[in-house]
Amino acid sequence: MKATINDVAKQAGVSIKTVSRVINNEVSVRQLTREKVQKAVEELNYQPNLAARNLAGAKSFSVAYIYDNPNAYYIIDMQEGILSACKQQGFELLIHPCDAKNKNITEEVVNMVKHARIAGLILTPPLSEMPEFVKSLVALDVKVVRIMSGDVAPDDLSPCVMVNDRDAAQTITQHLIDLGHKDIGFIAGDAKHMSTVERYKGYRRALKESNIDFNKELVIEGEYSFDSGVSGAKQLMSAENNKHRPTAIFSCNDEIAAGALFAARLMNISIPEQLSIVGFENSPFSRQTWPKLTTADQPNNQIAEDAANLLISQVRKQKNQTTISQYVPKLIIRDSTAIVSNR
Amino acid sequence: MKATINDVAKQAGVSIKTVSRVINNEVSVRQLTREKVQKAVEELNYQPNLAARNLAGAKSFSVAYIYDNPNAYYIIDMQEGILSACKQQGFELLIHPCDAKNKNITEEVVNMVKHARIAGLILTPPLSEMPEFVKSLVALDVKVVRIMSGDVAPDDLSPCVMVNDRDAAQTITQHLIDLGHKDIGFIAGDAKHMSTVERYKGYRRALKESNIDFNKELVIEGEYSFDSGVSGAKQLMSAENNKHRPTAIFSCNDEIAAGALFAARLMNISIPEQLSIVGFENSPFSRQTWPKLTTADQPNNQIAEDAANLLISQVRKQKNQTTISQYVPKLIIRDSTAIVSNR
DNA sequence: ATAACAATTGACAGCGCTGTCATTTTTTTA
DNA sequence: TAAAAAAATGACAGCGCTGTCAATTGTTAT
Numbered sequence: 180m181k182a183t184i185n186d187v188a189k190q191a192g193v194s195i196k197t198v199s200r201v202i203n204n205e206v207s208v209r210q211l212t213r214e215k216v217q218k219a220v221e222e223l224n225y226q227p228n229l230a231a232r233n234l235a236g237a238k239s240f241s242v243a244y245i246y247d248n249p250n251a252y253y254i255i256d257m258q259e260g261i262l263s264a265c266k267q268q269g270f271e272l273l274i275h276p277c278d279a280k281n282k283n284i285t286e287e288v289v290n291m292v293k294h295a296r297i298a299g300l301i302l303t304p305p306l307s308e309m310p311e312f313v314k315s316l317v318a319l320d321v322k323v324v325r326i327m328s329g330d331v332a333p334d335d336l337s338p339c340v341m342v343n344d345r346d347a348a349q350t351i352t353q354h355l356i357d358l359g360h361k362d363i364g365f366i367a368g369d370a371k372h373m374s375t376v377e378r379y380k381g382y383r384r385a386l387k388e389s390n391i392d393f394n395k396e397l398v399i400e401g402e403y404s405f406d407s408g409v410s411g412a413k414q415l416m417s418a419e420n421n422k423h424r425p426t427a428i429f430s431c432n433d434e435i436a437a438g439a440l441f442a443a444r445l446m447n448i449s450i451p452e453q454l455s456i457v458g459f460e461n462s463p464f465s466r467q468t469w470p471k472l473t474t475a476d477q478p479n480n481q482i483a484e485d486a487a488n489l490l491i492s493q494v495r496k497q498k499n500q501t502t503i504s505q506y507v508p509k510l511i512i513r514d515s516t517a518i519v520s521n522r
Numbered sequence: 523m524k525a526t527i528n529d530v531a532k533q534a535g536v537s538i539k540t541v542s543r544v545i546n547n548e549v550s551v552r553q554l555t556r557e558k559v560q561k562a563v564e565e566l567n568y569q570p571n572l573a574a575r576n577l578a579g580a581k582s583f584s585v586a587y588i589y590d591n592p593n594a595y596y597i598i599d600m601q602e603g604i605l606s607a608c609k610q611q612g613f614e615l616l617i618h619p620c621d622a623k624n625k626n627i628t629e630e631v632v633n634m635v636k637h638a639r640i641a642g643l644i645l646t647p648p649l650s651e652m653p654e655f656v657k658s659l660v661a662l663d664v665k666v667v668r669i670m671s672g673d674v675a676p677d678d679l680s681p682c683v684m685v686n687d688r689d690a691a692q693t694i695t696q697h698l699i700d701l702g703h704k705d706i707g708f709i710a711g712d713a714k715h716m717s718t719v720e721r722y723k724g725y726r727r728a729l730k731e732s733n734i735d736f737n738k739e740l741v742i743e744g745e746y747s748f749d750s751g752v753s754g755a756k757q758l759m760s761a762e763n764n765k766h767r768p769t770a771i772f773s774c775n776d777e778i779a780a781g782a783l784f785a786a787r788l789m790n791i792s793i794p795e796q797l798s799i800v801g802f803e804n805s806p807f808s809r810q811t812w813p814k815l816t817t818a819d820q821p822n823n824q825i826a827e828d829a830a831n832l833l834i835s836q837v838r839k840q841k842n843q844t845t846i847s848q849y850v851p852k853l854i855i856r857d858s859t860a861i862v863s864n865r
Numbered sequence: 866a867t868a869a870c871a872a873t874t875g876a877c878a879g880c881g882c883t884g885t886c887a888t889t890t891t892t893t894t895a
Numbered sequence: 896t897a898a899a900a901a902a903a904t905g906a907c908a909g910c911g912c913t914g915t916c917a918a919t920t921g922t923t924a925t
Contacts, residue, residue: 226637228577228637228639229638230577230639231573231577251595251597252594254594255597255598259619273615274605276605294569294572296571296573434810440812441810464807466748467748467781468811469784469787
């Protein structure tokens with residue numbers, strides 16, 4: 180029923196080793212031989228047995244996606260992106276949710292890598308942004324690719340796929356400025372996430388370039404959650420804070436923005452007439468709020484696929500891929516932003 | 523570095539075959555021997571190599587989760603539930619998103635099962651509710667566990683974990699009735715999903731038991747999407763439809779409910795004062811709408827874990843698990859429902 | 866044309882485990 | 896107590912592939 184390498188070898192009239200060479204894309208195979216083998220492979224619909232390859236070879240054909248992130252949309256996007264790269268390259272994907280706060284996380288992950296003979300890992304924030312964790316992994320010779328926030332990699336521990344949140348945040352803030360807003364609140368995500376820091380920098384830069392005075396009181400520390408958006412917006416829009424009441428709020432992600440929307444509703448502030456709100460991420464529910472959120476779109480699927488390909492080619496040692504891809508999320512204007520109202 | 527079965531055998535002073543017996547929980551091993559081996563296993567922190575087990579044995583130690591479902595929250599919940607069962611039982615999990623509309627889906631899945639030597643599959647709606655698909659898989663001797671909507675399994679093709687949407691829908695409708703609602707709209711999800719059918723049945727049953735006349739015009743066919751909620755609610759609440767304007771809407775899931783909320787907002791209908799809306803699923807964003815949704819909670823994580831355990835014990839042939847678990851989602855009252863207003 | 870080299874191919878062991886079946890030990894029965 | 900039956904254990908092959916290294920073939924330089 181299922182063809183083995185032996186069947187292919189017989190069909191092609193070569194040794195199994197030669198077949199092995201062809202399917203592994205090794206160099207020293209004559210063109211003619213290679214074609215014969217490829218023909219046999221197709222005729223028999225042969226697919227190499229991953230377990231056997233993993234067992235026999237020094238290499239492995241599985242990668243793992245390690246995450247600690249409550250955002251289901253993000254994870255699914257990542258996962259499916261990685262999966263599609265894996266499928267193309269004949270790799271398996273293991274999924275491993277874990278807890279960044281766990282002290283033994285390095286041990287846990289290393290254990291898993293050794294146990295399951297994993298070729299490499301894909302890390303997303305916040306795990307990708309824990310230098311000690313990454314360092315330990317790299318020191319133990321675990322191949323890693325990180326997806327991180329920033330324009331350039333912070334170190335050369337591993338190849339990185341960078342998401343330029345700073346430029347995107349600048350663009351989105353500029354959008355608010357273009358609408359006439361000068362008092363723009365900022366509700367931060369988790370301070371430990373680079374994305375928060377980067378988005379903050381972009382926000383500051385936009386203000387600066389438009390010569391708008393930065394007002395510290397308009398910045399609220401928060402975390403990436405709906406509740407944080409609720410309390411942040413309340414704080415920004417509260418009566419005591421009246422003199423500094425912003426006309427727009429930059430929320431570090433869509434969830435925070437949804438929370439801000441909720442708070443505005445509680446306080447009878449109409450959006451976008453009295454207050455403009457922007458989110459970040461373009462997660463599906465940014466289209467399901469009232470009003471729909473202006474936000475920045477991250478091509479997570481593609482980012483993930485890119486990262487997976489980077490990892491796989493690194494594992495294959497095809498080239499010493501120090502290449503770094505960079506993505507800049509782009510502005511999506513919907514209904515939560517409008518021209519500033521007269522006051 | 524990594525202990526093999528050989529190391530354990532030496533350490534315990536037995537043959538590798540005996541170690542194999544112990545780790546596979548086979549019967550004919552003397553208690554004393556078993557303990558010796560277990561001690562060695564612990565001392566060496568031995569973990570069997572999955573690739574080798576898969577390769578050598580007739581059995582396999584991987585299961586796959588096949589899905590076609592746009593709902594990220596649902597998938598993540600399922601996945602993590604399955605994963606935790608797998609971890610406990612020493613199984614690997616492969617994830618395989620696919621397209622239910624694809625004609626070749628059976629072939630695709632069978633191919634994958636054979637290729638990756640998968641012990642069994644976990645299927646969720648809509649895949650679990652495609653009889654031909656399931657039948658083909660079972661005919662090809664692929665072990666399957668289905669998660670489905672209903673109170674009893676529709677056939678005995680495979681073990682099932684049933685989610686009793688009907689009872690839950692009845693409860694949630696009853697909640698509306700208890701609040702004094704008599705004109706209760708129903709926005710259906712995809713007609714092909716059993717969950718839609720079951721929820722509809724529960725809705726009808728609740729009406730009947732309270733002697734409320736069923737009004738066909740209050741039922742809107744839809745699909746599981748935000749947009750469907752928007753258009754459904756618009757239709758129900760439109761002026762032409764005035765005489766039948768419902769005072770409450772049963773939405774087949776939270777996304778539809780969010781859409782209905784959106785439509786209400788568009789039409790200047792205040793929730794819950796003028797209109798009560800309920801959702802279904804208790805997905806995270808049912809807490810992030812304004813107002814927060816009254817809904818029915820499904821313990822997806824646990825359902826998934828259950829299904830995975832069922833599959834694994836079936837694969838192990840430990841017992842002929844025809845057992846069927848049943849879960850009934852339970853009512854969660856939040857802010858989108860209120861006592862019916864006078865008209 | 867022939868030696869010297871390089872490119873190509875194949876034989877074979879073995880990755881870590883399980884299945885089969887033979888062997889040894891223990892228990893039961895006569 | 897010995898023979899028969901049952902239980903426990905082990906020896907060994909082999910799952911499907913890759914790594915190593917030797918053998919073969921082709922190519923270039925003399």
